[in-house]
Amino acid sequence: MKAAVLQFPGSNCDRDMVEGFRGAGFDVATVWHKDTTLPDGIDIVGVPGGFSYGDYLRCGAIAAQSPIMRAVADFAVWGGHVLGVCNGFQVLCETRMLPGVLMRNARLKFVCRTEPLIVATSDSPFTRAYEAGQQIEIPIAHHDGNYQIDDDGLVALRGEDRIAFTYADNPNGSRADIAGVLSANRRVLGMMPHPERAVEAAHGGTDGAPLFAALAGALVAA
Amino acid sequence: MTEPTITPEIIAAHGFTDDEWAEVNAILGRAPNFTEMGIFSAMWNEHCSYKSSKKWLRTLPTEGPQVICGPGENAGIVDIGDGQCVVFKMESHNHPSYIEPYQGAATGVGGILRDVFTMGARPIAAMNALSFGQVDHPKTRQLVNGVVEGIGGYGNCFGVPTIGGEIRFHPAYNGNCLVNAFAAGLADTDKIFYSAASGVGMPVVYLGAKTGRDGVGGATMASAEFDDTIEEKRPTVQVGDPFTEKRLLEACLELMETGAVISIQDMGAAGLTCSAVEMGDKGGLGIKLTLDAVPQREENMSAYEMMLSESQERMLMVLNPDLEDQARAIFEKWDLDFAIVGETIAEDRFLIIHGNETVADLPLSKLASTAPEYDRPWVETPAAEPLADVPQIDPIDGLRALVASPNYCSRAWAYQQYDSQVMADTIRAPGLGAGVVRVHGTNKALAFTSDVTPRYVKANPVEGGKQAVAEAFRNLCAVGAKPLATTDNMNFGNPQKPEIMGQFVGAIKGIGEACLALDTPIVSGNVSLYNETDGTGILPTPTIGAVGLLDSVDDLIAGTARDGHVLLLVGETTGHLGQSALLYEVFNREDGDAPHVDLEAERRNGDFIRDNREWIGACTDLSDGGLALAAFELANAAGTGITLDVADTATLFGEDQARYLISTSFDKAEALMIAAGRAGVSIVTVGKVGGEAIRIGGSEAPLAELSDIWSSTFATHFG
Numbered sequence: 054m055k056a057a058v059l060q061f062p063g064s065n066c067d068r069d070m071v072e073g074f075r076g077a078g079f080d081v082a083t084v085w086h087k088d089t090t091l092p093d094g095i096d097i098v099g100v101p102g103g104f105s106y107g108d109y110l111r112c113g114a115i116a117a118q119s120p121i122m123r124a125v126a127d128f129a130v131w132g133g134h135v136l137g138v139c140n141g142f143q144v145l146c147e148t149r150m151l152p153g154v155l156m157r158n159a160r161l162k163f164v165c166r167t168e169p170l171i172v173a174t175s176d177s178p179f180t181r182a183y184e185a186g187q188q189i190e191i192p193i194a195h196h197d198g199n200y201q202i203d204d205d206g207l208v209a210l211r212g213e214d215r216i217a218f219t220y221a222d223n224p225n226g227s228r229a230d231i232a233g234v235l236s237a238n239r240r241v242l243g244m245m246p247h248p249e250r251a252v253e254a255a256h257g258g259t260d261g262a263p264l265f266a267a268l269a270g271a272l273v274a275a
Numbered sequence: 276m277t278e279p280t281i282t283p284e285i286i287a288a289h290g291f292t293d294d295e296w297a298e299v300n301a302i303l304g305r306a307p308n309f310t311e312m313g314i315f316s317a318m319w320n321e322h323c324s325y326k327s328s329k330k331w332l333r334t335l336p337t338e339g340p341q342v343i344c345g346p347g348e349n350a351g352i353v354d355i356g357d358g359q360c361v362v363f364k365m366e367s368h369n370h371p372s373y374i375e376p377y378q379g380a381a382t383g384v385g386g387i388l389r390d391v392f393t394m395g396a397r398p399i400a401a402m403n404a405l406s407f408g409q410v411d412h413p414k415t416r417q418l419v420n421g422v423v424e425g426i427g428g429y430g431n432c433f434g435v436p437t438i439g440g441e442i443r444f445h446p447a448y449n450g451n452c453l454v455n456a457f458a459a460g461l462a463d464t465d466k467i468f469y470s471a472a473s474g475v476g477m478p479v480v481y482l483g484a485k486t487g488r489d490g491v492g493g494a495t496m497a498s499a500e501f502d503d504t505i506e507e508k509r510p511t512v513q514v515g516d517p518f519t520e521k522r523l524l525e526a527c528l529e530l531m532e533t534g535a536v537i538s539i540q541d542m543g544a545a546g547l548t549c550s551a552v553e554m555g556d557k558g559g560l561g562i563k564l565t566l567d568a569v570p571q572r573e574e575n576m577s578a579y580e581m582m583l584s585e586s587q588e589r590m591l592m593v594l595n596p597d598l599e600d601q602a603r604a605i606f607e608k609w610d611l612d613f614a615i616v617g618e619t620i621a622e623d624r625f626l627i628i629h630g631n632e633t634v635a636d637l638p639l640s641k642l643a644s645t646a647p648e649y650d651r652p653w654v655e656t657p658a659a660e661p662l663a664d665v666p667q668i669d670p671i672d673g674l675r676a677l678v679a680s681p682n683y684c685s686r687a688w689a690y691q692q693y694d695s696q697v698m699a700d701t702i703r704a705p706g707l708g709a710g711v712v713r714v715h716g717t718n719k720a721l722a723f724t725s726d727v728t729p730r731y732v733k734a735n736p737v738e739g740g741k742q743a744v745a746e747a748f749r750n751l752c753a754v755g756a757k758p759l760a761t762t763d764n765m766n767f768g769n770p771q772k773p774e775i776m777g778q779f780v781g782a783i784k785g786i787g788e789a790c791l792a793l794d795t796p797i798v799s800g801n802v803s804l805y806n807e808t809d810g811t812g813i814l815p816t817p818t819i820g821a822v823g824l825l826d827s828v829d830d831l832i833a834g835t836a837r838d839g840h841v842l843l844l845v846g847e848t849t850g851h852l853g854q855s856a857l858l859y860e861v862f863n864r865e866d867g868d869a870p871h872v873d874l875e876a877e878r879r880n881g882d883f884i885r886d887n888r889e890w891i892g893a894c895t896d897l898s899d900g901g902l903a904l905a906a907f908e909l910a911n912a913a914g915t916g917i918t919l920d921v922a923d924t925a926t927l928f929g930e931d932q933a934r935y936l937i938s939t940s941f942d943k944a945e946a947l948m949i950a951a952g953r954a955g956v957s958i959v960t961v962g963k964v965g966g967e968a969i970r971i972g973g974s975e976a977p978l979a980e981l982s983d984i985w986s987s988t989f990a991t992h993f994g
Contacts, residue, residue, distance in 0.1 A: 063518045065434025069699035104432040107518025163427045163692045194694040255702045255713055255828055
């Protein structure tokens with residue numbers, strides 16, 4: 054299994070995501086934002102957290118226009134798997150690979166803490182190692198994690214069981230407590246919480262590890 | 276370009292005394308021009324020259340087998356074994372933060388991060404020690420919000436975990452808040468970069484962001500007292516760009532791998548001037564700069580402005596000319612400026628060319644080495660008046676008052692605005708004493724803490740100085756880390772007042788004694804003087820940042836108290852209430868002496884904790900608020916009640932030093948008692964863990980009630 058983790062100039066969780074994938078048995082390549090193609094034989098693309106281009110405008114807006122994101126969008130169109138975490142989720146929304154937008158947190162402050170999440174569906178290659186309804190603890194760290202979507206969009210997400218995670222105790226004002234959503238083909242996941250920060254005992258919790266393990270299992274089988 | 280005529284007003288505005296100005300003229304054998312005057316003022320102000328403090332800083336212990344590089348470079352370097360080292364320093368950004376809190380604090384973080392990565396170290400941890408005025412002062416709310424957001428805004432984007440710090444409130448900081456930023460980085464011991472230039476005719480390269488007019492004269496501003504013209508000083512505060520800093524970090528580390536860097540120095544206070552002089556002076560070389568080549572983001576900048584600009588995210592480097600193309604390519608990859616702006620020269624000259632004209636021609640070594648040094652008059656701080664009677668207080672009432680006070684409530688409101696987990700190596704998050712990060716890719720870890728109790732320092736500078744080091748030592752021992760070394764950030768008032776200078780001298784003496792006794796040499800530091808507004812000084816605040824090593828993450832003491840545990844108090848209790856938190860918060864009194872620090876006991880008790888970690892369930896050191904507050908903190912972290920078999924106010928709230936509170940099972944408690952007997956360490960049982968209430972003496976309250984107050988107080992004030 055091979056993963057590619059993107060590197061924007063302001064990515065700062067790229068190394069953490071690389072190690073999250075490696076820990077689950079992936080070979081990982083890092084891909085520079087100015088590149089126009091992904092390496093051959095990639096099973097999944099990781100879009101990591103950070104501040105892609107400083108995010109002085111809307112978070113992820115400039116990254117969405119970067120050369121490598123065109124390649125990632127193509128990869129997804131052809132059925133490739135993509136995981137976007139935190140800033141990566143913002144980038145995926147800005148490229149319209151996922152619906153909705155991420156606005157400034159309702160309390161207008163950056164928030165970093167470990168947060169209880171509810172696994173809303175186990176029907177995806179990312180979440181199949183969890184039970185639907187299971188509560189897990191995953192760190193969050195963001196200023197703009199307030200997920201918003203229009204009424205029709207929310208009906209669609211619910212109807213298609215595409216809400217991957219919800220917050221048990223909404224920290225940012227997200228509509229319907231949404232913490233992560235899936236694409237229509239269920240192969241693209243964007244989430245604000247950082248599963249890669251909870252994969253080893255030393256992190257104080259390992260609830261993120263099943264996500265990477267599930268991916269490894271799903272992609273081997275594929 | 277026409278330069279202004281130098282008038283006595285302009286000379287005074289640049290901070291020169293009459294004697295200093297005469298000295299400048301004598302060194303040159305002529306009158307300096309306007310640009311040259313600016314360069315001298317930048318090098319000779321208190322902030323850059325340490326002219327009032329040098330004499331005393333030299334007395335600090337700075338050596339030890341663990342020390343690779345002590346004070347004098349951008350940051351101190353300490354060996355952590357296996358070919359790796361930790362590089363760290365703490366620095367103040369007090370004056371800018373008071374004038375413009377967000378940018379002041381942000382650029383404080385940016386500056387200290389650059390100090391660390393300019394030496395070749397990747398930053399792995401940051402902390403911030405903050406002092407604000409009283410909570411209901413009209414400026415405090417804005418300052419707290421702005422400073423905390425600025426720290427988060429910069430550190431979060433840059434991508435360094437902020438894992439600790441302090442926040443205090445006291446009216447003495449009403450007109451001068453303190454923002455002390457700490458950063459630590461990790462490097463290989465054979466890949467450290469220093470600032471000394473070498474080789475004649477080597478290219479001097481400018482790296483990073485473009486130069487603007489921001490911060491012109493910042494270092495001079497930071498060396499003056501405030502008065503009611505403070506609003507006029509806002510343009511001297513720099514603006515931070517953490518995204519550029521992040522790229523500068525990655526580009527510099529990549530560049531260092533190539534072998535192209537002969538020496539490198541970040542541009543901090545007094546920007547281009549200070550960095551160029553530093554590199555030349557340390558290398559025994561002259562420097563020639565051509566300002567036309569400096570990347571500029573504003574038009575028509577004068578030589579004076581460029582030499583004194585404090586634009587952020589810039590570095591100066593002496594380059595190996597054979598690798599120029601490779602070096603340039605790295606900076607182009609990261610979309611950063613890379614410009615050859617000068618060269619090293621053999622003569623002792625600091626030669627500045629602008630528009631084909633020589634705009635400054637100064638003897639370089641004199642700029643640094645002949646900076647004035649003062650032996651300022653000082654008077655010993657008089658012994659504190661003895662403590663007046665302190666009435667007994669209901670233990671729960673006393674505890675409730677502490678947890679409801681802005682000084683001792685939870686700091687989560689602030690530290691949750693900082694990313695404490697980026698890099699995925701944080702193994703002990705903020706809020707529980709020292710923060711701990713794993714050394715990436717190894718099983719080792721580093722612990723970080725910052726401490727000082729300014730009330731103590733004011734009452735008794737020597738004991739207060741000792742106490743700051745001792746408390747830092749204790750915080751490290753309480754998580755099982757071996758204290759390695761320290762950095763000092765000395766924040767004081769006007770050194771031209773003998774009583775303020777006396778505080779400084781006393782604190783240095785205490786810090787020196789403690790660092791020697793506890794084997795934690797000072798390896799870096801910073802002095803911030805003139806923290807006064809309209810003639811009133813701050814509490815003397817020598818912040819100590821300390822670093823400790825855990826050989827294995829398994830050695831971390833990070834457990835929580837459990838139902839059925841017993842509570843053991845390590846260290847002697849006499850019930851010292853002078854200058855205590857209880858006295859200040861409950862009785863609104865600041866009298867009595869600071870607690871005495873027995874450095875032998877500190878060392879013995881700290882060693883005892885580390886040597887016996889296997890018997891320890893949970894551990895916390897005792898500091899402000901004494902036994903009662905420490906017990907509450909253990910109970911709160913565990914979410915379980917405790918009972919203390921003590922009712923006496925002095926015993927519960929006294930702040931005797933060298934003490935730890937341990938929670939552990941009955942069997943392990945016995946083993947600890949035996950070990951303590953052997954080690955000559957005082958240990959007593961003071962209570963037990965269990966239930967849902969805090970019971971002290973005959974009094975009690977539900978833990979949930981006290982925890983709610985503790986958790987919500989900060990937001991109530993600053994929301």
